[in-house]
Amino acid sequence: MRLADFIARDIERILVQWEAFALTLLPAAVGMDSLALRDHARPLLEAVVADLSTSQTRQAQAQKAWGRAPQVEGAPHTAAQTHAILRARSGFNINQLAAEYRALRASVLQLWMDDCLPEVPHLDDIIRFNEALDQAVAESVRSFSAEVERERNLFLGMLGHDMRSPLQTIQATASLLTRMNAGEGVSAAANRLIRTGARMQALLDDLSDFNRTELGLGIRIAPTDVDLVNVLADETDQLRAAHPDRLIVLEAPASLRGVCDGRRLQQVLGNLVVNAIRYGALDTPVRVVMTGDETEIRLEVRNAGDAIEPSLLQRMFDPLQRGPDAGAAQGGSLGLGLYISREIAIAHGGTIEVRSDERETVFTVRLPRQAVTGQAR
Numbered sequence: 001m002r003l004a005d006f007i008a009r010d011i012e013r014i015l016v017q018w019e020a021f022a023l024t025l026l027p028a029a030v031g032m033d034s035l036a037l038r039d040h041a042r043p044l045l046e047a048v049v050a051d052l053s054t055s056q057t058r059q060a061q062a063q064k065a066w067g068r069a070p071q072v073e074g075a076p077h078t079a080a081q082t083h084a085i086l087r088a089r090s091g092f093n094i095n096q097l098a099a100e101y102r103a104l105r106a107s108v109l110q111l112w113m114d115d116c117l118p119e120v121p122h123l124d125d126i127i128r129f130n131e132a133l134d135q136a137v138a139e140s141v142r143s144f145s146a147e148v149e150r151e152r153n154l155f156l157g158m159l160g161h162d163m164r165s166p167l168q169t170i171q172a173t174a175s176l177l178t179r180m181n182a183g184e185g186v187s188a189a190a191n192r193l194i195r196t197g198a199r200m201q202a203l204l205d206d207l208s209d210f211n212r213t214e215l216g217l218g219i220r221i222a223p224t225d226v227d228l229v230n231v232l233a234d235e236t237d238q239l240r241a242a243h244p245d246r247l248i249v250l251e252a253p254a255s256l257r258g259v260c261d262g263r264r265l266q267q268v269l270g271n272l273v274v275n276a277i278r279y280g281a282l283d284t285p286v287r288v289v290m291t292g293d294e295t296e297i298r299l300e301v302r303n304a305g306d307a308i309e310p311s312l313l314q315r316m317f318d319p320l321q322r323g324p325d326a327g328a329a330q331g332g333s334l335g336l337g338l339y340i341s342r343e344i345a346i347a348h349g350g351t352i353e354v355r356s357d358e359r360e361t362v363f364t365v366r367l368p369r370q371a372v373t374g375q376a377r
Contacts, residue, residue, distance in 0.1 A: 003125035004052035006112045011045055014108055021103040028091040036090070040083035041104075044136060047079050051132040052125065061128070064135040077143070084140035088147040097144055101137050105130070153211050163204055171197040206336040209343070210319060219340070219347040221261040223370075228297060229255055229290060231262040235269050236288060246277050252290035258297050259370040264344045268352075269299065271337035272363045276303035280361070292369070299365040308356040316354050317342040341365075 007014065015038055022037040023029050029037065063069050077085070087097050108129065113121050174193035177186055209219055229252045236250045269288065276286045280303030289300040308316070319339040345352040350367035 001112075001115060002052075002122060003108075003112055003129055004049045006115060007045055007049050007052075007108065010111065010115075011042065014045060014104075014111065015041055017107045017111075018100070018104060021107075022100060025092060025096040025099065028087075028093075028096065032090070039086050040079045043079035044083060048129065048132045048136070052128050061131050064131040066134075066138075068138070069135045078136075078139055080136035080139040081143040084142075084144035085147045088144050088151070094141065094144055094148075097140060098137065101133060101140070105133055163200075167197060167200055167204070171201075206340060209340045210336050213339075213343050219264070219343045221264050221344070221347045223259050223261050223348070225257065225259050226262040227255050227257050228260070228262070228265065229253065231266060232269050232288070232290065232299070235266040236273075239270060239273050243277055246282075247285035248273060248288065249285045250288045250290075252288075253292075256290055256292050256297060257369075258292070258367065260297075260348055260367060261344075264347075265299075265367075268341045268344050268365060269301070271341045272301040272365075275337060275363075276301055276361070279303075279305060281305040295369055297367045297369060299367075301363045302360050304360050307358050308354070308361055313354065313356060317352070 001009075018041045019034055019037045022032075060069070084097060087100075109126065171194060174190045174197065177190035178194070180186070213219065233250060233252070236248055240246075240248050273286055273288065280286060284304040287300075287302040289298075289302065291298045291300075317338050319336055342352050345365055345367065348367045350365060352363065352365045354361065354363050356362070
């Protein structure tokens, strides 16, 4: 009997073995009924039967074996994709998902070969079955990973939101203590709380921005007509106050107007300058250079120091990246600053790039004079 006919005839027997194996995948399977344990196994097997019953080229077979069968854009999820999503939501891990497919492969082939005796099974059916199952595994793994990532981002978003309220209470209480004039010791402790709270707030803001981009929402900006020299000069002054041991030089024209989100560009400048302070040479200034023409505004942050290795340079704007010397003593960081800076530039319709050699490292932000709306992703 051909394998497609066998699966179609004995699908219930195969599903019984699938269910029995799924029941062993603990703790996720605890309390699951038969319907949940068999989740989408029947349509998955029916899809395999349809595949085995359809002629195909050698190239198409190879693509399936590599998990690269063409997907129709806009088509509903396949049974393998839906199965993976539901398994992820039920608490299964990726190893358990893969184990289900290994068990299914062994179960189907063993039952079929036993049924074929004393005849010899069709070798081509085995090859086609493995290719179809490999494609299903590839679809499941991709969908499972995407679902886990989505749930992680939702969790991070809720965590960041829920932490804001107690943090604001701590900051408000610390501010009250500083105004009570309760003694030098209390004031010093309150000021430490305020500074620590500000760092925590910055981390939560980064986390919130990262979460928006991962969910496909992009960075939210509110462009207005501003003088960027005044906006970034104010941020530079705050950076100087926060890092009194470092020289930060602002080189800018008297005025440079543009339609953009000034607060967000202050965030970009802060991220770039702090990065330059963290990794640049200690005995040389960090230079902030602003220029522009009729259509474009350019912001450069320059620092001397060791050249950035090319392999690291290519990943500078990837999320959760930190330099090799980013120790705890250099301040709390999630490794999101440069990534968020890039996303802010993109939201304005601009770009950010970096170059580095033995003389200096330069981050260059290019923005249109008027922010391009609808850039947030």
